[in-house]
Amino acid sequence: MRRRRCAAVAAKRARGRAPATDGFAVPAWFDRYRRGVADPSTSDLLRDAAGGDQRAWDQLVERYARLVWAVTRGHRLAYADSADVFQTTWLRLVEHLGQLRDPEHLAGWLSTTARHECLRVLRIGRRERPDEDVAGGADPVGSTGPGPEAALLVDEERAGVAAAFARLSERCQALLRLVVAEPGLSYTEISLALGIPVGSIGPTRGRCLRHLKDFLEERG
């Protein structure tokens, strides 16, 4: 084990100096793959992305896209505005990669940044923008709940959950989106992302879950 770790450290040091094996350059991700770390840690990804590694950046986007989307979709924005906030949040991370090395802070940083952009966009009130082809998909404008696609859910149980969720208040929808979003947020991060006191998250979550279950039961 010790020898392996030494090899890893040596490989890390060699990176950037055109590491070569049998005459072929070995990219950073392959190096990790070979060491048996199939799922690189967020701190590895942050460091590699800060160093210019597009592949590491792509993985960060994939890992945290759901979370950022959950924040923007919980803010009563038109679809095009959600799309812009999503994009601005990631671009802002591009510029701040150098300052943000602590993986513990990434989820909180992304959700707080997304929330601030949501508020900005809400204040500008830029609804004049036509909802053109921004997302190239379903466009549930004016509703943050699941759209008509819910009807397509083959599984009746899932369809029931979708319908019940759509009946929840916006506040409950926004909170539950964050509660289930991956990677999970701490109460403090949820509080920052929604602008509600940290102490009210537990009780609110309990109340929202109760409503969800009530609506499910009503449906039978």
Next chain:
Amino acid sequence: MAELEPADQELLMLLRGVLEETDPVPGPLIEAAKAGFTWRTVDAELAELIADSVLDGAAVRATNAPRLVTFTAGAISLVIEIVAPPARAGEVARRLIGQIVGAPPAEVEVRHADGSLTVQADDYGRFRAAPVPPGPISLAVRFAGRRRPLVTSWVTV
């Protein structure tokens, strides 16, 4: 989330699956976020967003008050006014009117979702740029002489 009952946890897991199915992150947005990495700058100094009149302007705000956004990096500050066309005019592009304070003559590149446009600031650091499509923007400022270029934080306009 440990204090949840198993039934509640199960319901939340179900909800997670439902949301992923009914409201997935649009694929084109994920691709755009990945492509945004090409805007990364290595040699530039970051000018942080320090004020935005839409957020700082409290409750009293004239309906058509201009939106002012301020960035700073060290002793240099950059103020831009974002002028949006009137609602329902069928036009969406914004106009930017800006000024760089405390810096030598500069060239300003407005980077936006569809590309970028470059304008020259005058002797007083003033510049205008249009049309700028709505969405995220960032300004990259290159100075005459040896001073390091500067990029602003991205902001939605």
